[in-house]
Amino acid sequence: MIVQVIVDIPAAQVNRTFDYQVPAKWQSIIQLGIRVQVPFGRRQLLGFVVGMDDTTLFSGELKEITGVLDYVSFLNPELIELSEYLAGNLHAFRISVLQAMLPNMLKVKYENIFIINDLQKFQTMTLEFAEQLMYGPEIEFQKLTLEAILPGQLIKEMIQAEVIELEYRVLNQTTHKKIPYLKPLLNFEDMQAIVEKQGKRSPKQVQLLTYYLANYPLMWEEAPLNEVAKRSGVSTATIKSVIDKGWFERQERQVYRDPLANQERHSTTARALLPEQAIAFNAVKDAITAERNETFLLEGVTGSGKTEVYLQLMAHARQRGEAAILLVPEISLTPQMVARVTERFSTGVAVLHSGLSTSEKYDEWRRIIKGEATIVVGARSSVFAPLDKLGLIIIDEEHETTYKQADNPRYHARDVALWRCQYHQCPLVLGSATPSLETRSRAEVGRYTLLKMEARVNQAPLPPVEIIDMTQMAVRETSNEFSPLLKEKIRDRLEKKEQIVLLLNRRGYASYLLCRECGYVLECPRCDISLTYHKHDHKMKCHYCDFQQNIPRNCPQCQSTHLRTFGLGTQKVAETLEELYPDARVIRMDNDTTRRKGQHEKLLKQFAEEKADILLGTQMIAKGLDFEKVTLVGVINADTSLNLPDFRAGEKTFQLLTQVAGRTGRGRFAGEVLIQTYNPEHYVMQFAKQHDYEKFFYYEMKRRHIGNYPPYFYTTLISVSSKNLANAQEKIYEIKANIYNQQSSNSDLLILGPSKGPVARINEYYHFQLMLKYKNKKLVQSQLNEILTASQQDLQQGLRVSIDHEPLYFI
Known part of the structure; x- marks a missing residue:
């Protein structure tokens, strides 16, 4: 047998397959997509099997692979084919694409261990090798050790029978999570006799045995040890003593790490669809049923109920025995979206996003491969989830730039989804209130099917938007953070016990530190950019290379002490809010406050439970969040992204303003939006004020046509x-x-x-x-x-x- 292998060298000279001979001992276990060890020059390298054949065009003597790292493939044939397409289309190395598809657990340094799940069966199946096998206290073998003793076919049979399993153990990090279980070794009569004999001696032991007798036969199989201790009211020391006496046995069982373990779940049922929702649902449903590859653009205003349509479409796909992928653009959107999906589907949902630990991602990937999860929710890389029978892919907020990978390989999740939907002959749904010009233009010419939802679910109108001219505020020398009108509106909402969302798309305390004597601006020594002042950390930070330094007391250039901060950041606005409204409870959400795992969920949960009055943040708070009591949205400085050197600056600003405006008026309370800007007459501000995506689209398309930019080029x-x-x-x-x-x-x-x-x-x-x-x-x-x-x-x-x-x- 001969395999074609992509070796782990991201270089043009080796950006192709290499043929290797497979030794007889591994021929029965080789599969497409598994990782192998191969000799390459003088080195031993990792490689991916991307093809299998009986012949080769190579005229010389083929080398043999020297190791098989997997017994289960983590890349199915579809993803192997997709990697070849993406490498050619993106001008990227194929090895880079293959590695981008996999969870980090399979990229980092690791040690491979075989774990014995059933010792009795293992001993029976390996009887002729008994003298060579030595069982350790954890009943595990190093992979190379076991492979040196047992034939590969026997190892494969034991894995299939779940007698043993291969564990990829990251160095200094446990890969598979295990929890202790307690199993009684006594029968009912013996346990009852011990209780009677013990009498008042060892009361805690008697208490444990009495608990088991009272719950017979429910507790007679093994149960989580900690759960037994909690319910019976005894300590783990008591449990250890009964184990030592031989009354109970301690076992360990492998469990998946559940990234949703701490999430409260309340089951929901499908809601009756409004006419526009029903039209959209039926159009996509027909494509799913007919197994037709069709791309739909679901253009629905904020609050129009796109999520309910997504949920019912995924339910339809699952009823047909098919899988579905739902992509969301930001980690901050994932908690609410995941909650809605898991509340609708109690089982079979996998979550994949950057907020998970390496081990959690690996466990979710394994659940998908085993078919235990058929609905995948997550950010960009979730589009590579190895689902075998895809019936639907949905990309929510499809216009977001986070769907594009910033570094190599620079794929766009939408392009990957288009390819996969064509492969599976299933529909792709692109949802947005403000579609990208490229997507909307394709719908205009009929390449995509346009579905519109122009009414909100609660039948309420879109919130009124008021543009505040900040140039007039500057003339009057009022606060440069808040206009008088915005301050008044915030105070009004606080008195009414309603909630407020404030957007400022710039983190930090101030944009830069300026010397008022000589005009010197403190810059990053590694980048041509000024350092940002972070008051909370008492640091000057570079947002490009993460260089940090303490705040200088004197100007580095003239030694003056007259240093002053200029510009606005979320830290400074939060401080101003505390000064203006000392009784208000403020939550700040930006990259600085959400770096720790779980902080997104924690902060949003606090706001949802009305433990805060004001949610202040960067663009991460602008999309997908749904809080009924938010009745005021304020944009502190709408010009932050408007004048960037980017031909999409106007489009991105309009999308951001429209999205954040949609955070209010979503329930029974009417909403209002205030946008502070120094460019009140700018076409982006005027179209945002009117919530008029249609006019914005045609106006911006004219500008793109004149400038020879996408979608025309x-x-x-x-x-x-x-x-x-x-x-x-x-x-x-x-x-x-x-x-x-x-x-x-x-x-x-x-x-x-x-x-x-x-x-x-x-x-x-x-x-x-x-x-x-x-x-x-x-x-x-x-x-x-x-x-x-x-x-x-x-x-x-x-x-x-x-x-x-x-x-x-x-x-």
Whole structure:
């Protein structure tokens, strides 16, 4: 048997399959997608089996694989095929794509251990090898040790029979969670006799035995030890004593780590759908039933009930024995969405997002592979969940930039979902109140099916929006954080015991520290950007490379003590709120307050339980949150993202304002929105005021057409970075010259740049970029392949060259 292997070297020279011979002892256990150890040059490397055959085109003598790391594949044939497509389409190395699909548990250093689940069966099946086997106290074997003694086929049979299992144990970290169980070894009569004999001696032991007798036969099988101790009212020391006497046996049982263990669940049932919801549901349901690959754009205003449509569609897919994936853009959205899914589906739901520990992700992945979870909810990487029979993929808030991977491989979850839905012949639903222009334009020309939901579930109108001109506030020298009207509205809501959401898309206390004597601004020594003042930590921090330093007492340039902070951040606004409204309870949500695991859920739960009056945060609070008593939304500074050097700046700002405006008026209380801006007449502000996505779409499309930007043109960003400024600059001009020389006569290719990156230096690397705009993807394919091929040699010279198709990040 011969296998095609992708080896673990992200380099152009080895970005292909290599054939290896499979020794006879492993031929019965080799599968597509498993990881193997192979000799490569003088090294032993990890590799992925992506093909199997009986012949090879290689004329020389094939090397043999030297190890099999898995007995169960973590990548099904579909994902293997998908990896080949993505590698070619993204100009990425295939090994990088394969590793992006897997949970981190399978990427890091590990040791492989075989755990014996059934010692009696194990001894029976390995009787002829008994003299060579030594059982340790934990009844486990190092993988290499057991494989040196037993044939591979026998190991495979024992795994299938669940006699043993292979555990991937991260060094210094337990991989499989185990909890102790207690099992009685006495029968009912013997236990009763001991109770009578003991009398008043050992009262706690008698108490435990009496508990078991009272609950016979329910407790007679093994039960969680801690649960027994709690219910019987005895200590673990008492339990240890009865184990020592041989009355009970302590066992350990492997359990999955449950990321939802602390979540309160209240089962819900499907609600009656409103007419617009029913139309959308039936259209997608028909596609699921007919196994038709069709992409739907569900454009529904905030509060129109898109989530209920999602839930009923997933229920329909599950009734047909099919799986479903629901993607959400932000970890902060996941708690509420996961709660709604698990309340509707009591079992079979897996959660995958960056807030889980490495071990929790691994356990969720195993549940999916074993078919124990058929509904997957999570962020971007969840689109790779190895579900065998997909009936539906849903991408909520499809316009969000977080669906695009920022580093290599730079895939977009929507493109992966389109491919997988075509593979399974099932529908894809893209949901949003403010779809991306690319998605909406495809619906306009009929490539996607447009479904609209223009009414809120509670039949209430969208909240009125008032634009506040902050230039007038500056003239009057009032507080630059809050206008008088916003302060008055906040006070009014606090008196009514209602809740408030305030958005400021900039964390920290102040944007920068300025010397009033000489004008010096404290900058990051590694990046060409000013440091942000964080008052709580008493630090100056760089939000690009995470450089930190203490706040200087004197100006580094002129030694003056007249240093002053300028600009706004969430920390400073929170402090101002405490000064203005000392009795108000404020929750601040940004990257600084939500770094610890579970903080998103904890803070949102506090707000949901009305333990806080004001929720202040960055864009993470703008989407997907549903709190009935929120009657006021205030945007502190709507211009934060409006003037960025990004052709999508207007679109992103409009989407953000529309989304945060939708957080109010969702229940029986009417809502109101105040947007503070220094550009009140800007078209984005005016369309946001009217909640008019349609007019915004057509206006923005005209601007894109004039500028030759997506969706009228494809775009590719080529970036070069190096610690040597001259080398980076020389390389980017060399790339442009090569492309231009081969495409000079082609008017369908536009080249912008080279130019410095918006932040010219980040973490001591100088950045230059080149933007290609073109109508035909095949036009630049060969040139981009050449750049990818040369990138390894460039890397050896200290140059990082990257290719990003349809870039969403320019800073």
